[in-house]
Amino acid sequence: MTAADPNAPFLATCRGRASSRRPLWIMRQAGRYLPEYRAVRQQVSFLEMCHAAEHAAEVTLQPLRRFDLDAAILFTDLLIPVEPMGVGLTYDPGPRLATTVESMDAVRALKIPDPEHDLAPMLDTVRLLRAELPADKALIGFVGAPFTMACYLVEGQGSKNWDATRRLMFAEPKVFDALLDRVVDCLAPLVDALRRAGCDAIQVFDSWASVLSADDYARRAAPRTDALLRTARDAGAVAINYCNGAAQHVDRLAASPAHVTAVDWRLPMREVRRRLPSEMVVQGNLDPTTLFADEATLRAEVRRVCDEAGEGRHIFNLGHGILPQTDPATVAAIIEEVHRC
């Protein structure tokens, strides 16, 4: 394994060291807003892309060929590990799981994947990427946070408010807690394997923490997210804790073992920055729909985020994935503006 330069902007900033510039990457930067991504996607299904290392590596690299980004993020999906856990997975276009997990027996039936065997294409992609990427570009791998994984495992498909998941949490708290613990057991080896294969950082994605009260998040979700963040940290990776719906959770996020706390757009960066410990690096948090504003407004919003985050402990990003309808030219404008801040 080659490795990224620890003094390059992304890794230096993540570890709280001085950096030559404010680093940035864009959530879902390898995605449908890029015509070259759509060209690959026309030939193969989403799942085939995830399972074919050469396709996954290709689309991961596409945005870095166009834009001066500081990190690549492995192209995969947070649900890919449910297949070797024993749960069939299709996309239509949203995810559909073949079974749902709502009992202690179903939790116990979830298998713990052996990443090098069961998730070989993902790790092959990482190795391909680390060999291709220059030393000044970091490679980010990711896993779903236990609560977000539990949402899909309980309901089997997307939901607005994940009411059935929260119902299970209250109706069968032991089953629910066992499910969260089982997800940690299933994903911790993957976190380790991603690191060993060449990921410099691991982002734990909690896409659905937004539906939890602050108390339930702190009681149930956060300790299990922290376990995965600690696994990443102990493996020598930078640990990034992304929480969508951070507004009610930011005080608990401040207590996580992550190097970097990444937040959605709902809470202004000044408020996030104020409520996190001063040594914690923050990532975010432009509303992705801001990219549809006129260029002057967009640039002003980019500057506002940077100003509110302050110097030195900020990785610029959106607060959520870039939308498919986005004009790629806006990404170039954002990068130019971030480098002026």
Added chain:
Amino acid sequence: MTAADPNAPFLATCRGRASSRRPLWIMRQAGRYLPEYRAVRQQVSFLEMCHAAEHAAEVTLQPLRRFDLDAAILFTDLLIPVEPMGVGLTYDPGPRLATTVESMDAVRALKIPDPEHDLAPMLDTVRLLRAELPADKALIGFVGAPFTMACYLVEGQGSKNWDATRRLMFAEPKVFDALLDRVVDCLAPLVDALRRAGCDAIQVFDSWASVLSADDYARRAAPRTDALLRTARDAGAVAINYCNGAAQHVDRLAASPAHVTAVDWRLPMREVRRRLPSEMVVQGNLDPTTLFADEATLRAEVRRVCDEAGEGRHIFNLGHGILPQTDPATVAAIIEEVHRC
């Protein structure tokens, strides 16, 4: 019009006066969790129920026959006014609007309803209800908040993140602001008419403010919500400001002209109470999925909410609508527990 007794628990509490007990009602208390509601619903469609005063009055009264609630809430839907605004409406089962509003011309084409003419069944329902309800039960009418109405008018159906709505907000801010203003113009006469027909309180429902950043909410959504709250207040009604996704907005909610601020479950009541002015009455905020817990846990959570809200300026409620799968017996347990607090 007869009127509710201003000294009955709900109205006294809303106006900051001493009350014989802590009042409560349950969002969506007239709903599918009640077998008697499902019996009516089997005979007529959802829209027919909204448009037939005798059906709408019947289902409004059903929960008050079963439970010692302090208020009835008019059975209707926040989208009913879009029909006389000129936008066709069906339910399948979620709402489908016949046209979408994405240009200045489309905004200007929205007609301002004459409530007594165009929304006669809704107002007839209010008159029926006020005549039937005892003086110690308040009657709550409601309208959608301008931002939430704009979400449906822009996208024509439900959405997870209302990305297209926020895209319009950034891409065409003048169109978006004009749409919000137009919704205020369309709904203000309805607020007045609901009050004149006999509603003691008007709740403005912002179901989707959760997708807005605190800054965009404060800049665009909140001033228009405030306009409707002020209309209610000026008409002599109690004004209730319900915000789903209050976590990032609570400081702005503190500045609204509402008598009562009603919040979802995400932020603990202690935090909401701490951040609202001491004279502001607060409504909420039990997670509706808590009703699936064992009874001891449910009762403990009810007590926690009441304890955190404190004495005297609290209307107990859920943080969102009661779920269809809920056992009605849990509502009786909640009421008993609230009356012990």
